Amino acid sequence: MELTRRQFLKGSALVTGGAASVSTFGFDLQPAHAQVRQLKISQATETRTVCPYCAVGCSMIAYTLGDKAPNTVPTLLHVEGDPDSPINAGTLCPKGASTLQLALNGNRPAGPMYRAAGAAEWTQVSWDDAMDRMARMVKDARDKHFTEKDEAGNTVNRQTGFAFLGGATISNEEGYLTAKLMRGLGTVYLEQQARV
Numbered sequence: 188m189e190l191t192r193r194q195f196l197k198g199s200a201l202v203t204g205g206a207a208s209v210s211t212f213g214f215d216l217q218p219a220h221a222q223v224r225q226l227k228i229s230q231a232t233e234t235r236t237v238c239p240y241c242a243v244g245c246s247m248i249a250y251t252l253g254d255k256a257p258n259t260v261p262t263l264l265h266v267e268g269d270p271d272s273p274i275n276a277g278t279l280c281p282k283g284a285s286t287l288q289l290a291l292n293g294n295r296p297a298g299p300m301y302r303a304a305g306a307a308e309w310t311q312v313s314w315d316d317a318m319d320r321m322a323r324m325v326k327d328a329r330d331k332h333f334t335e336k337d338e339a340g341n342t343v344n345r346q347t348g349f350a351f352l353g354g355a356t357i358s359n360e361e362g363y364l365t366a367k368l369m370r371g372l373g374t375v376y377l378e379q380q381a382r383v
């Protein structure tokens with residue numbers, strides 16, 4: 188039987204796309220796939236970490252290039268679920284499974300972006316400029332909206348000029364620090380996924 192290129196590719200995709208991982212010609216491709224994966228991470232450094240996305244806190248293994256030798260530049264190669272974890276037993280949901288892209292993604296801005304009021308475009312600004320502007324606005328908003336005592340005379344020391352919204356990508360320690368800082372400023376609108 189003559190096999191066209193299109194039929195060959197279609198057959199390969201159908202068969203290798205299944206769990207059996209068998210080529211069009213009947214070869215078991217699983218050992219080959221396993222070998223490729225092994226080669227990819229064979230020289231990598233294994234680091235256990237936690238998925239940054241949600242409060243389930245699935246454990247992960249991150250593989251980075253090199254063995255921390257002085258002449259290697261650490262590069263993230265692969266991230267997968269940690270099979271030793273009692274939380275996720277090696278599994279990750281689709282979001283967690285895409286964590287590699289959190290670190291390696293040309294579409295992510297590499298620094299702070301600013302869009303002026305009424306402007307359509309975002310522009311990249313320096314961290315110094317961004318931090319100066321945030322500090323100025325926090326100070327002004329707090330000064331303007333700080334309440335020491337409520338109508339009944341109770342001491343409340345609260346500010347309602349701005350809110351703080353944290354994300355699941357911040358660690359426990361960062362969550363602790365940001366909550367402490369915001370509460371120290373009197374912020375009452377304080378929320379994040381981890382509910383610190």
Ligand code: SF4
Nearest residue numbers: 238241244245280283
């Ligand atoms: S892998 Fe999915 S379920 Fe697990 S912590 Fe990450 S986002 Fe949450």
